[in-house]
Amino acid sequence: MITGTVNASGEAMLRIVVGGLGTQRIVVDAIIDTGYTGYLTLPPSAIASLNLPYRGSEEGILGDGSAQVFDVYSAAIIWDGEFKTIKVNESDTASLLGVGLLYGYEVCIQTINGSAVSIKALPE
Numbered sequence: 001m002i003t004g005t006v007n008a009s010g011e012a013m014l015r016i017v018v019g020g021l022g023t024q025r026i027v028v029d030a031i032i033d034t035g036y037t038g039y040l041t042l043p044p045s046a047i048a049s050l051n052l053p054y055r056g057s058e059e060g061i062l063g064d065g066s067a068q069v070f071d072v073y074s075a076a077i078i079w080d081g082e083f084k085t086i087k088v089n090e091s092d093t094a095s096l097l098g099v100g101l102l103y104g105y106e107v108c109i110q111t112i113n114g115s116a117v118s119i120k121a122l123p124e
Contacts, residue, residue, distance in 0.1 A: 032109075
C-alpha cells in the first residue's frame with residue numbers, strides 16, 4: 001500500500017522517490033490530479049538535476065481545454081515498493097501525479113487537512 005496525506009488546501013499529496021541516470025535521486029511531493037492522464041510532472045530544475053534522458057514531446061490538454069506541448073523525459077520511481085520506469089512531463093507547476101500511475105489501483109482520500117491518502121493495488 002502507498003500512503004500520503006491531505007494538505008491544508010485539500011490536495012491529496014504523495015511523496016515519491018524519483019531517480020535519473022546513475023544514483024542521483026530526489027524526493028518529490030506530488031499532488032494527485034485525476035484530470036491528468038500522464039504519470040508525473042516535474043519542474044525543469046528537477047529534470048536537470050537528475051539528468052533525465054529526453055524522450056521527445058507530446059501534446060496535452062490543460063484543465064481550461066487549451067492544448068500545450070510538453071517535453072517528455074524518462075525517470076525511475078519507487079512505486080508500491082518496486083522500481084518503475086515512467087514518462088515525466090516537464091512543467092513549471094507543482095509536481096502532479098496522474099492516472100497513468102494510478103491505473104489498476106484504488107485511491108482513498110479523507111479530505112480533511114492532515115488526513116490519510118491510501119492507494120492499494122486492485123486484484124488482477
